Structure formats: C-alpha cells, structure tokens
Amino acid sequence: MEVKKTKKADLEKKKGLFLQIGLVTVLALLLIAFEWTTREVTTAQLGELSDVVMEEEMIPITRPEEVQPPPPPPPPQVTETLEIVDDDVDIEDELIIDDVEAAPDARQAFRPMTMDMEEEEEEEAEIFFIVEDMPDFQGGGQEAFRRYIAQNLSYPQIAAENGIEGTVHIRFIVNTDGSVSDLEVIRGVDPSLDREALRVIGSSPPWEPGRQRGEAVRVYFHFPVRFELR
Numbered sequence: 001m002e003v004k005k006t007k008k009a010d011l012e013k014k015k016g017l018f019l020q021i022g023l024v025t026v027l028a029l030l031l032i033a034f035e036w037t038t039r040e041v042t043t044a045q046l047g048e049l050s051d052v053v054m055e056e057e058m059i060p061i062t063r064p065e066e067v068q069p070p071p072p073p074p075p076p077q078v079t080e081t082l083e084i085v086d087d088d089v090d091i092e093d094e095l096i097i098d099d100v101e102a103a104p105d106a107r108q109a110f111r112p113m114t115m116d117m118e119e120e121e122e123e124e125a126e127i128f129f130i131v132e133d134m135p136d137f138q139g140g141g142q143e144a145f146r147r148y149i150a151q152n153l154s155y156p157q158i159a160a161e162n163g164i165e166g167t168v169h170i171r172f173i174v175n176t177d178g179s180v181s182d183l184e185v186i187r188g189v190d191p192s193l194d195r196e197a198l199r200v201i202g203s204s205p206p207w208e209p210g211r212q213r214g215e216a217v218r219v220y221f222h223f224p225v226r227f228e229l230r
Contacts, residue, residue, distance in 0.1 A: 166190070170183060180201065
C-alpha cells in the first residue's frame with residue numbers, strides 16, 4: 001500500500017528556512033561567548049576608608065631675592081697741609097697808605113661823559129601795497145612798462161632750444177626815489193627764464209614813486225613777464 005504525505009507535512013520545502021535560523025542562532029551564541037567577561041567585584045566597608053592617609057604635597061614658597069643697592073662711595077678725604085712760616089720772613093706786599101690831606105682850595109678836573117648818537121639805528125620806512133597814487137613808469141603806467149620789457153627782453157637760448165615758454169611773475173619795490181629793489185620771483189617757469197625776468201626788471205629806468213597823502217612812499221609792485229616762442 002503506497003504511503004501518501006500531505007503537502008503540509010512535507011519538510012523539504014522548509015529546509016532552507018531552518019538552515020538560516022540555525023546559522024543565526026549559532027552566530028548569536030558565538031557573539032555572546034566572545035563578549036562575556038568576568039569582573040571581580042570587591043566591596044569595601046565604610047570604616048576602611050578612614051585608614052587611607054592622604055599625603056599632602058607641600059609646595060615650597062619662594063620669594064624673589066631683594067636686590068640691595070650698592071653702598072655709596074666713601075667721601076673723599078681732604079688733607080690739609082699746614083705750612084709753617086718763620087717769624088723772621090720779610091713780607092714785601094704791604095699796603096702803604098699815605099696820609100694826604102687835600103687843600104681846601106684844591107680843585108679836581110672832571111671830564112664829562114659823552115654818548116655817541118651816531119649808533120642809533122634808523123627806522124625802516126613802511127612799505128605799502130596800495131596807495132592813493134600808485135607808482136608810474138614814464139607817464140604811461142603799466143602799458144609803458146610792458147613795452148619797455150618787450151623791447152629789452154632777450155629769450156634765453158637754452159629755453160628756446162627746449163621749447164620752454166610761460167609767464168614769470170615778479171614782485172619788486174618801487175622806492176621813494178623811483179628806483180627798483182627787492183626783486184622776488186613769486187611764480188617761476190624755468191631758472192633761465194626767471195633770471196632773465198629779474199634782469200630786465202632790475203635794469204629798468206627810474207619810476208615815478210607812489211604817494212600817500214602827498215608824500216613819496218615805498219610801494220610793492222607786481223608784474224608778469226610773458227615768454228612766448230614765435
């Protein structure tokens with residue numbers, strides 16, 4: 001008679017599942033075995049703690065050494081030397097006072113002291129910028145002075161070769177006698193042009209001086225000198 005098994009009782013289909021469950025179980029047991037350790041637990045009584053002596057570390061206290069200043073130098077010793085002079089030494093430096101009586105009718109001649117008055121310094125005249133009557137050049141004013149400069153100005157060769165041109169501003173003083181002094185370059189262009197502008201203004205003829213309240217005074221005057229290549 002043939003034995004027949006039901007499908008539910010067939011364990012061949014679940015063999016793989018059982019194999020996996022067995023492997024997982026074995027791995028878990030191995031992991032627990034490796035991690036299992038034994039520790040000795042010792043318990044101490046409260047009374048035993050008092051027997052432990054705590055050693056305190058003694059830290060020595062250090063103080064910085066005090067630097068004492070050096071002692072002062074001893075005072076210099078002064079030695080006095082006494083020279084013993086004999087009593088019989090003659091002293092030549094004697095003060096002789098003559099008893100001179102002046103006659104009642106005697107007269108002494110005294111020379112009076114004189115002061116040299118020529119040493120007094122003269123006060124410098126005041127210089128004006130603007131006056132009632134400004135300085136005038138040969139009756140033509142600034143236009144006449146401009147013509148004089150144009151006729152007497154010579155262009156420096158070194159400036160002409162280098163193509164240098166421009167306007168040099170000169171300030172000077174017209175004195176009470178009409179002469180020109182204290183020339184100064186206010187704004188220059190080139191040293192050669194500046195020197196030529198000073199030369200031509202410094203050699204100008206006398207001016208008509210400026211006047212303040214009818215009196216000739218010194219006046220500052222400003223004039224531009226134009227250098228232009230043609």
